[in-house]
Amino acid sequence: MDLIKGKQEKAQKVVIYGPEGIGKSTFASKFPEPVFIDVESGSSELDIIRTPTPSSYAILKQQISMLKVGYTEFRTLVIDTADWTERLIIEEICNKFQINGIEGIGYGKGYTYLEEEFGRFLNSLQDIVDMGINVVICAHAKITKFEQPDELGAYDRWELKLQKKTAPLLKEWADMVLFANYETHVINVDNQGAVKGKNKAQGGKRVMYTTHTPSWDAKNRKGLADKLDFDYKEIERFFLKDLRDKELKEIQNDHKESKIEKNENIKDDNKSVDQVDNTNKIDSSDKSDSSNDVAKFESVDISTPFDNDKPKQLVGNKALNDLMIQNNVTVEQIQNVVSLKGYYPSGTPIENYDPGFVSGVLVGAWEQVYAMIKGGM
Numbered sequence: 001m002d003l004i005k006g007k008q009e010k011a012q013k014v015v016i017y018g019p020e021g022i023g024k025s026t027f028a029s030k031f032p033e034p035v036f037i038d039v040e041s042g043s044s045e046l047d048i049i050r051t052p053t054p055s056s057y058a059i060l061k062q063q064i065s066m067l068k069v070g071y072t073e074f075r076t077l078v079i080d081t082a083d084w085t086e087r088l089i090i091e092e093i094c095n096k097f098q099i100n101g102i103e104g105i106g107y108g109k110g111y112t113y114l115e116e117e118f119g120r121f122l123n124s125l126q127d128i129v130d131m132g133i134n135v136v137i138c139a140h141a142k143i144t145k146f147e148q149p150d151e152l153g154a155y156d157r158w159e160l161k162l163q164k165k166t167a168p169l170l171k172e173w174a175d176m177v178l179f180a181n182y183e184t185h186v187i188n189v190d191n192q193g194a195v196k197g198k199n200k201a202q203g204g205k206r207v208m209y210t211t212h213t214p215s216w217d218a219k220n221r222k223g224l225a226d227k228l229d230f231d232y233k234e235i236e237r238f239f240l241k242d243l244r245d246k247e248l249k250e251i252q253n254d255h256k257e258s259k260i261e262k263n264e265n266i267k268d269d270n271k272s273v274d275q276v277d278n279t280n281k282i283d284s285s286d287k288s289d290s291s292n293d294v295a296k297f298e299s300v301d302i303s304t305p306f307d308n309d310k311p312k313q314l315v316g317n318k319a320l321n322d323l324m325i326q327n328n329v330t331v332e333q334i335q336n337v338v339s340l341k342g343y344y345p346s347g348t349p350i351e352n353y354d355p356g357f358v359s360g361v362l363v364g365a366w367e368q369v370y371a372m373i374k375g376g377m
Contacts, residue, residue, distance in 0.1 A: 009243055010243060011129045011132050012134050012135075012238065013129055013137075013175045014031075014175065014176045015082070015136075015137050015139060015160075015174040015176070016028060016136065016137070016139070017141045018179060018180030018181055018208075019140070019181065022230070023230065024081075024180060025042060025046060025078075025138060027180070027232055028078045028080065028136045028138055029048050029078070031076040031078070033073065034049070034076040034077070035050065035051070035074040035076070035077060035078070036049070036078045037051050037054065037063055037078070038053055038080050039081060040053075040080060040081050040084040051063045051067075055318045056092065056319035056363055057085075057089050058092070058323055060085065060088055061121075062323075062327070064077075068127060074133065075134060075244065076133065076135070076239075077135050077136070078136045078138065079138070080138045081138045082137050082138070083160075083161045085121065086114070086162055086163065089117050092117075093105075093114060095356075095364040096365070098360050111163060111165050115165040118170075122170070122173045131245060132242075132244035134239060137174070141160065141161055141179070142159055143159075144159050146214075155215070156215070157216060158217070171219070175221055176210075176220045176221065176222070178208045178218060179208060179209045179218045180207070180209075180230050181208075181216075182204050183204070183205045184204060205229075206230040207227055207230055208228050208229075208234075210225065210226060211224075222238055315351065316351055317350075317355070317359065319359070320334075320350075320358055320359075323366050323370075329370070331350060334373075335350065337373060340372075
């Protein structure tokens with residue numbers, strides 16, 4: 001057995017949580033070369049690279065898998081947000097058991113299933129981290145009443161807006177948990193004292209807390225000050241080095257060289273068109289169109305494994321529709337699997353399937369359905 005001594009550099013797992021609107025997504029967008037899985041569809045105002053918003057947990061899992069092998073030009077994966085991801089998992093569990101809410105599974109088993117699946121979700125992100133890519137998870141915060149077993153009274157504290165069994169998993173998984181909030185000060189305005197008199201809050205500066213207190217959860221392993229301005233520059237120094245493995249960097253460099261060569265060819269083609277235009281003595285209004293060549297050249301610069309020209313509406317159920325498009329599955333293939341298993345006669349329109357069957361079987365058990373399709377049934 002080989003023993004390893006000293007510090008080891010590795011990609012970081014960061015959780016950023018706080019009240020809505022404080023700027024968690026904007027903060028996450030400052031990490032090096034990020035790609036967003038925007039689960040809650042709240043980053044539309046940010047100029048970032050993102051996947052399509054996943055409409056189901058099955059889609060989300062496939063997007064993570066595709067990013068591992070199909071898109072190398074990023075150094076940070078951002079999941080926005082943890083609580084909306086948890087909703088997708090709960091929805092999948094409910095569809096699987098044909099229930100309206102997770103508490104419909106008796107004896108608290110629903111929350112156990114949620115805990116297990118959320119753990120598998122974090123494990124899939126660990127695979128990304130092991131590739132040298134940072135993972136940042138944004139989450140909302142909530143205020144809860146907390147009572148110490150050995151103390152009198154209770155107090156309010158900020159926590160992750162997750163279920164009781166999933167919140168601890170996320171905190172334990174992370175290397176850094178940052179709690180963002182507005183810093184306010186309460187002052188007395190009637191000289192009657194803060195307890196009995198009239199008070200008002202002042203301030204509103206955005207800050208982040210990096211260590212645990214009775215009032216919130218936070219942690220870090222970098223020796224950060226307890227309180228910092230909510231500014232990415234405060235932690236930027238820990239994320240400057242590219243820690244991706246050598247093979248991944250080579251793939252990216254090859255892809256960049258391929259794009260440069262492709263772009264040079266496009267520019268050469270544009271020059272050839274300009275020469276023909278000049279020979280034919282095109283008037284000045286036509287020549288002005290050549291100024292758009294740079295824009296045409298730049299438009300082919302970025303692509304992701306999610307880009308496609310496939311039709312956007314195959315079936316009415318959005319989650320199933322998205323899975324079919326993403327995996328290039330046809331209506332006929334779905335119908336063949338369903339009829340082979342004896343659920344509906346061959347050729348029955350998918351729109352005539354029971355909605356519970358679609359969500360619980362076709363979407364909820366998509367991995368098995370897709371395996372049958374790939375295996376030729």
